[in-house]
Amino acid sequence: MKFEKYEWVAIAIMVSLFIFVGFIQGWSVSLVILNMCIISAIMTMGVNISWGYAGVINFGVMGFLAMGGLAAVIVSYPPITESWKAGGTGIGVSFVLLVILVTAVMYINKTVTDKRNRYIFNTIVIIFGILVIRHFYLDATESIEDVNPAIAGFLGGLGLPIIFSWIVGGFFAAGVAFIIGKVALGLRSDYLAIVTLGISEIVVSVLKHEEWLSRGVKNVIGLKRPVPYEINLQNADWFINLITYLNSSKLNNIIDVSDRQQVLNNLIIDGSGIFVKLSYAILFLIVMFIIFYFANKAQLSPWGRMMRAIRDNETAANAMGKDVVKQHLIIFVIGAAIVGVAGAMLVTLDGLFTPSGYRPLRFTFIIWIMVIVGGSGNNLGAIFGGFVIWFSWIEAAPLTTFIINQLTVGLEPTNALKLHLLDSVPYFRYLFMGLILLLILRYRPKGIIPEKVRHS
């Protein structure tokens, strides 16, 4: 694909931001921000695919991220055999019963044509089914949660490398999105927004409170990394040699041997941190480019054209024989899957899964601001939005401190107003986010890098 001139400018801005921070605040900080920016960009692309391509609103970002995070736990955490022994069969039985229940309900819906009878049958079957499942399920979960609650208390996972969870996370999120889409996609767009927001809240509260599955609010810590640990790097010969080689001119200037060793040790410690973050960044960038490539391919394909047609005029597209409902569902699921991938990556980066950390303000609305600011319908715009918004989200605090100090320079350091303002520095980022969103919506409603109008 070819970039326009202003798009090159945008890319240059993104790159130079990180170089700037690298020089001012250090490369470690710069890489931390970069990693989160890449993950945000992937989330933004996911939302952008459903909203920008097809106009399907998805306010359930938080829920899909959490599903991705759950995938990371299930894939990578070593299995806990005692828990499986204690409650594995119970969980298995309740799962089978659940499948039977769902099949029964579907069967009823298919065969019973009378609407009133259908409701009655469904209600009876569902209530009876839930009572039976509860019987097995409560015993099983209780015994699982009793197994060593301080360090375990849940089923654990499969013990595979965590990098697989990025794909599994996509599938998990897609599964949830399929159910949501089946239920809610017929609704008008602002209803859909509220419903998806609500269902994401339900998903998170399930993860928070079903301790046998996700350890709930007790959090899962110590997930395996896909990249080397700092401590191993610091003892590895090849890494020490690499650092020595990179800094050879600097080290050669130091004559004293013990001083030189000291400097080298510091360099190795700093270098190992940067190396780890850099490896993450490279992994994430690969994923980002793969998704970017395919998202663009899809947008330019006949399928993408059909999606735009559906977005711009649903009735006309329907009249042309396009199955609008099915396509909406497909694109909703694809978008959610990409968000799920990002969710798994997020947990991989943190190395821990904290269900109570998923809040709509941070994980749904900020992502939407990224989409709107970057430019809906343009993948590069989505990436740009993710980078710029996450960057300003992080850098808002130092900037605010600076501004407040400048504005209150005449006041004494013990002045109550000044102290109060400095105390509330972390809250100014919400103000910035709101103002950015409002300004963009007012003066550049199509986003900073708008969708390209194609006449083909």
Next chain:
Amino acid sequence: MIDFLNSIIVLLNFIIIPGISYGSQLALGALGVTFVYAILRFANFAHGEIMSFGAMITILFTWFFQSQNIGLGILPTALLALPIGIIATIILCIISDKFVFQYYRYQKSVPVVLAMVSIGVMFVINAIIRIIIGTETIKFSDGQKFIMKAKQFKVMTGLNEGLALKSSQVITILITILLLTFTFWFLQKTKTGKSMRAFSDNEDLALLSGINPDRVVFITWVIVGVLACVAGTLYGLDKSYKPIIYLNLVLPIFASAIVGGIGSPFGAVVGGYVIAFSEIMVTYAYKKFFVYILPSSLEPSGLVQLLSTDYKFAVSFSILVIVLLIRPSGIFKGRVL
């Protein structure tokens, strides 16, 4: 017989009274959302923050009055500060309309864009609240806390179960009745109210018959400001004020408005109570109730709880989804879909 009375008291104490007071708070909030939806035609995500803002101003003035030793005796001082909070909330609504929403209304933007805009407004108000008052939990109810304590009731009636009546609950219920009566009287009987209903029903026709849209919108924001500030303050008075909680409250409020039929004021009120009661009833452990009402041989062993209280918020959404599936226009036919 005594057992039966005891079981009724249990229900009253743990379900009905909390349900009515929480339901009133939701109803007032949902009424505000529904007004914006009916007249301005968008889902206002900032509504929770508007409520929070009103409560915050009320708290600030409550503190001021307390420091001046002005109070209402047994009633909470917040009632004295409430009118000031209401005025401030109305001003906030008018300002946000003048500087933000008006532009999109004149542009005739689609509802989704306006919903996005309201998210921007939500962020800004959220930031202002956090900057001014922080994120700490604040208790600002003073005066007499209980109208009737559980112990007093036990002594008075000789029953095993106590019935506690918090003054904040009674105040909530009374103010809600007052406000709802006034709102519905206004909508049904006054000329302005009728013009608002006409505008909501058919905008073009209303404009043709000489209704001034700017005036209708202005009145709407005034009503929304009053409702939001009162709802926010009552919620804070009843539970305790916590700026973050109002964002979570938006969801049950939307659920109430939609379940009742969005755009229908009466539906919003009913929806509020439906959501509140189902949240409380589904998560309440009925063991105590059954202990009284059933013979001892049938006594339940478990807590007899349908869902753990952790799923309180999930309940309102499940109801929302079910209602949307079965009857998309809500209990009372709303105006969309």
